Amino acid sequence: MVSVRTPSTSAWWPKSRRRIRAKAVRKGQIRCLCSERKRSRPFPRLCPTVVGYGLYFFTYSTWKGRNIYMEDLYVRPEFRGQGIGKKLMSRIAQMGVEKGCTQMKFSVLDWNRPAVDFYRSKGAVDLTAAEDWHVFRFEADALRRLALGEPGE
């Protein structure tokens, strides 16, 4: 059910993030795996074929070398509970292993308990809980100030 492809159209992306994702996939900044069902007739256009997708890219760890990062994993609500998310994640892991990665990282909002429980059940380790790793970010204004050598706020 899971096929590996770069979408030829952006029609199936959630509307809010459609453009940014389609452009990034086209430019090779991210890679995409999607899970499809067969087209149903007689109204194929009204019936999206993509029921889930995973986005990933390759990163690097100074300790472990090449890593794979799972940026997004989504299954349409009405198709959940059928193992589609697991299959997509497994294929992303395969992509990483094939490229010599020894780790796959991703970020989860800790209050999203179903997601946290799902990833833990598959063997993922919560590095924030286990080792106290915190994620930091310079946002737009702070990044510009930093680039210009101006003091932070």
Add this chain to the structure above:
Amino acid sequence: MVSVRTPSTSAWWPKSRRRIRAKAVRKGQIRCLCSERKRSRPFPRLCPTVVGYGLYFFTYSTWKGRNIYMEDLYVRPEFRGQGIGKKLMSRIAQMGVEKGCTQMKFSVLDWNRPAVDFYRSKGAVDLTAAEDWHVFRFEADALRRLALGEPGE
């Protein structure tokens, strides 16, 4: 004082991570900025010129598009307090801004208070504290099991 270059030799990397880093820079998996001082005579070989470095690569956010990720920032202890880390970080931010990034991310161990305070003073936001983002990782065995479709432990 900060020059932008891909090191022609790996001699200046900390010994433990020398090979993995030099290879990754050569392959273009990470990019490197380093801060150098002038060579002192008459023993230039005994006197390393690189006093600090920053490693970064480009990533992607489904919400914000292209991002820059700072993987490592290091200044030799005897050269700290001279603004070298700030200059390196500022140049990494410039690289991001030039490529259209609107965010720079990185991870910090929360118990490393001098580092946390340094980044906060420059305007960085702790996303784990502010929004409850946790970092997860599939490590070597768990990643292999996931790729093979085997159950997690």
